[in-house]
Amino acid sequence: MIDSKYKWQLDQPADSSVVDKLAKDANIDPFMAKTLIQRGITSADAVEDFLNPSVSAFHDPFLMHDMHKGIERIQQAVENGEHITVYGDYDADGITSTTVMYETLSDLGADVDYYIPNRFTEGYGPNVEAFQKIIQKGTSLIVTVDNGVAGNQAIVAANELHCDVVVTDHHSLPEKLPDAYAIIHPRVKNENGDAYPFGDLCGAGVAFKVAQALMDEVPSDLIDITAIGTVADVVSLRDENRAIVKFGVQAISNSQRPGLLALIKEAGIDLGRFSEEDIGFGIAPRLNSLGRIKDATVGVELLSTFDEDRAGELAKFANQQNDLRKSLVDQFFTEAVQSVEDSGDISQRHTLVVVGHNWHQGVLGIVASRLVDKYQRPTIVMTDTDGSEEVKGSGRSVDNFDLFKAIDPIRDQTIGFGGHHSAVGLTIKKDKVPVLKDQLEKAAEEQQLDLSVKPKLAIAGVIPVSQVTAVLCDKIKTLAPFGQDNPKPIFQVQFDQLANVKAMGKTSDHLKFSLVQGNNRLTAIAFGRGSAAVELQNSQAAVQVVGEIGENTWNNRTTLQLMVDDLKQTLPPVIDERTHELHRKMFATVGTYVFFHEKVLKQLQGYVGGQSQVVMYDQVTEASANGNRLYIVDCPDVLDDLVQLLAKVQPQTTVLYLYKKQLISKIGMPDRNSYAKLFRFVKEHSNVNIAMQLKQISEHLHISARTIIFMVQVFLELDFITIQDRVINLNPNYTARDLKTAPSYHLRVEQLAAEKKLLVSNTHELVSFVKDCLGV
Template sequence: MINSKFKWQLDQPANQDVVDKLSKDANIDPFVAKLLVQRDITTAEGAESFMNPSVSSFHDPFLMHDMKKGIDRIRQAVEKGEHITVYGDYDADGITSTTIMYETLSDLGADVDYYIPNRFTEGYGPNVKAFQSIVNNGTSLIVTVDNGVAGFDAIAAANALHCDVVVTDHHSLPEKLPDAYAIIHPRVKDDEGKAYPFGDLCGAGVAFKIAQALMDEVPSDLIDIASIGTVADVVSLTDENRAIVKFGVQAIQNSQRPGLLALIKEAGINLAQFSEEDIGFGIAPRLNSLGRIKDATVGVELLSTFDEDRASELAKFANQQNDLRKSLVDQFFTDAVQKVEENGDISKRHTLVVVGNNWHQGVLGIVASRLVDKYQRPTIVMTGSDDSDEVKGSGRSVDSFDLFKAIDPIRDQTVGFGGHHSAVGLTIKQDKVDVLKDQLEKAAEEQHLDLSVKPQLEISGALPVLKVTPDLCDKIKTLAPFGQDNPKPIFKFQFDHLANVKTMGKTNDHLKFSMVQGDSQLTAIAFGKGDVASDIQNGQSQLQVVGEIGENTWNNRTTLQVMIDDLKETPQPVVDERTRELHKQMFTDSGIYVFFHEKVLKQLRRYVNDQSQVVMYNQIEQEAVKDQQLYIVDCPDVVDDLVQVLSKVSPKTTVLYLYKKQLISKIGMPDRHSYAKLFRFIKEHSNINIATQLKQISEHLHISARTIIFMVQVFLELDFITIQDRIINLNPNYAARDLKTAPSYHLRTEQLAAEKKLLVSNTHELVSFVKDCLGV
């Protein structure tokens, strides 16, 4: 049985009157109008703003806290020739925001360089030693991007050395802000208690707004880089971010940046069909891998260089780092799963702490995410080394568990700790690992973590495979770019049956099949689901599929496909497991086992477990079968006997073994000529010993021995013959009678009909018949 990973939440049907009005007022397709209404967009103005952002979508940058103060200080530094250092971060948002700020200041003629701290030796955010070194090298203005709002000590150190710091950031605000010259942040309120109109900008978005303020116009030449940071940082794709990404995707398609084009080529992206998904799955991982594996500084050079040879070299390097990152993640994930399984943690714990040895620190968060995805519980992955008594790691959580809050009570026992609800980073002594494990389990109890509660998956509606067309796909695209707060629509697909079920990938990790409805077929792919392929069969299926409609281009041919988000199998009310052989293991599951032949019941009773019930078909009780598993063990001689059983029960599932060792239909019903030949032989010969002469008679009459025995039984029932001690003679007083009146003849007719209906029919015919009898 395939169980769903999520709890499926099918959207309530949108108010049709509202949909119709929006469709008419905005002059858009009703299908698109329905999707907009599901996003709480119900007016023509709202639809126009959402679907067609424009330059007017960008707010006045000077509405942001300290923007004017920061801009004035930057302009002063440019005019006076002061040396400016842009202090960035090592992830994709940090790399892109550094690039934006560096290019903007360079274009203004500033004396500027950039500095990105090392993830492993310096960590995230302002670093005292780094700031001191930067100032000592001649910098008098540091502009942070994508960090700084919590950099108290480093900013104080810069101030002490008479270097101003302009912080530009978007991360969570501390209770008290650092003593920076200016703090440009979309969520910091001004003296009147007002904040910037849109608080969900990423670091690159904030840098883009500063560029807009410095240039006195929307910097269209930087929107490609801003869109990469926006998608990579998974911020809300609404309002200003939506405009940044919408225009950014278009800009990338027409980009002249050698580094970006080289990176797109290395990622195997089709530039003509470039979308925000290519940023999320192609560009961003390669930029992120630079900081995860080694040093992110080259990322800024990659995006900003105009040297094509250097761009190609750096793009290849980024691709290699990404391949290395994926290899390390796969290796450590496999090792981590083995540790979890060997320790039996899944059965014993609500949370997981996995400690490896000499694992690369840069990928531990990704490994933790994959473990959360696999085991659906908060997970921390750490690594130690032989020459240190410390272990370092990253944690990821589920929606219902605050990981930061869980660890905070033992903060004093950590060497370093930080993060938020869903993700943390920490360093502890090796002898504190058990303390950490115990604290997480304690927190799971305090937070009432219920692992049986599945995360919710919003589904836009049910969609027949027949209606999935290129035109429909184009309508969905009008709602792009998709991302946080504007997810790509997920549909539950309706189909008749499955075909072409197979696995994909070097290690058969992925699943692929076709959903068929009428003459339409739609390919579906589920990454990481190759292990359930054996549970899915071609033909009729109780599989339910939800996923996103996308396109696949191969050899210049584009086809539609579904990227599966989740699968589940509903219990089949009727299961066809017809067999010619019965085995002990077929009777291990609990349920009601129904027999039609006493002899078969006596032979198999000992195999049925104590929790199950064994019953003859004419003794079954209706209440005993209610919501139970019903097994029809052997094949009845008369179809109506099965009908009578099924018509009065309501089982959860009916499993059909319908065992019959030998089919009578292979022998068939003797024709009248055969009856006449045997009758004439008996009439002409007296004292026939059926025991000793059967083979001889069979060869003489060219009739099988089994058929002769059957016909003898019919003659006996009609009083045509007498049998005494196996000696057959003609009854001298026999009277002509219809063969069909003999009980054996009637029984064989019923048996042949039963075999045709129950054993010779195909699965679809049999299941449909049984469902009709059950009334399901």
């Protein structure tokens, strides 16, 4: 049974009059009006700004805190020939913001270089030793990009060495701002108590605003690089960011940057159909891999070089690093899953801590994210290294658990610790791992972490397969670029049946199927759900699918497809799971398990969990069965027993195991000739030991042993024979009686009728019969 990974939330349809008004006022399609209203865009002006952003979308850069002061200092350094160092970061946003600032200062004629700290030896942000080294080489002005607002200690060190620091950053503000020459940050309020009109710029976006202030115009030649940083850092794609990415995608499509073109080629991206998704899934991962695996400094050279040979060389290197990153993630994820499964922590703990050996530190956060996705609980992935008593790692969390708050109480027992609600990094001694595990479990209890709470998934609407057309796809495209705060619409697609269900990919990790409705067919792809193929192929449960409508181009042919975000099965009222064998796993689900034979109940009672009910058919109550899952474990001898049971209950789902070890119908009812043959035999042979002579009697009469035993029971019930110590003799005083009056004969008739109805029938016949009994 496939359960959804998310809690589906269908957006409430907007009032039709409101939709019609916006469609008319903005001169747009009602579908577009409805979708925009769902996104909080309710006026014609807002629609125009959203769908067609212009240069006017870019705010005055001097509205940002300390922009005037920072620009004056940079201009002074350029005019005086001072050496400037741009101090960046090792992720895609850091690489692009460094590139934007470096190219801007270079174009102004500055004496400038750049420095990106090493993730593994220096860590994130301003580093005292790095600042000292930079200053010793002659730098008198450091301009940070995508970092610096929390670099108090390093900035103090720079001030003491008579080097000014201009911070340009977008990260969360600390309690105390550093003593920098200027802090250019969209969320820092100016002396009037006002903040910049749009606070969700990324590091590259802030650098872009500095470039705009320095150039006294929107630097269109830098918008391609800024768009990459904006998409990579997953910031809000509204307001200024939307304009940056929309214009940036267009600029990249016409780019003349050798490095960017080489990287796009290595990523296998079709430049003619370029979109923000190509940045998110093609360009950004390759830039991020440089810093994750080794040194991100070459990323700036890759983006800014005009040497085509060098560009090709660096692009290949970035692609190789990305391939290495993916292989390491796959390897460590597999090992981590094995560790989790072996530990049994899934059944015992609300949180996970996995410690590997000599795992590459740059990919631990990705591994943690994949584990969170798989197990839906906060996870920390760490590694030890040979010759060290420390373990270092990264953690990722779920929406309803503050991971930073959870670990903060033991901060004094860590060597290094930082992060926020959803992600942390930390270093601890090996012997503190149990302390960390215990603290996380304690925090899970304090924060009342409920693992049954699923992350929410917004569904824009429900549409049939027949409405998934190229026209609809084109309408959706006009809402792009998609990302944070402007997600691609997700639809629940209605269909009549699934077809061509199969696992795909080298290791069958992914799922492919078709949604069929009449003559309409839509291909659906679900990444990472390959394991669901068998369940979908064999289960009778109804399936619901939600996903994003997109296109797939193969061999110059473009077709529509659904990229599946989630799917789930819902149980029909009656499920045919008839079986000849019963296993413990068949009793794992909570429900009411009904038996018709006490012997079978006693044999299987230990299989059933404590939250379930085990009951004989004549003891089932409405309270115990109504609204629950009802399991009919074994096959009744008398069909009416099942009919009466089903008539008085209203279960949510009825599952039919109808187990029977041996079918009576395979033996059948003896004919009158068989009874006559056995009667003559008993009449002609005295003192027949049925236990010792059964085989010989069966061979002599050419009647099966089981049939003979049954007929003996009928004769005994009719007083035709006597049995003492298993020795049979004819009753000298017997009187002729109808065979049908014997209880065993009557029971055999009932058993054959029950088997015919319940075990020999096909699924449709059985389900229809049980539904009629239930009244559904």
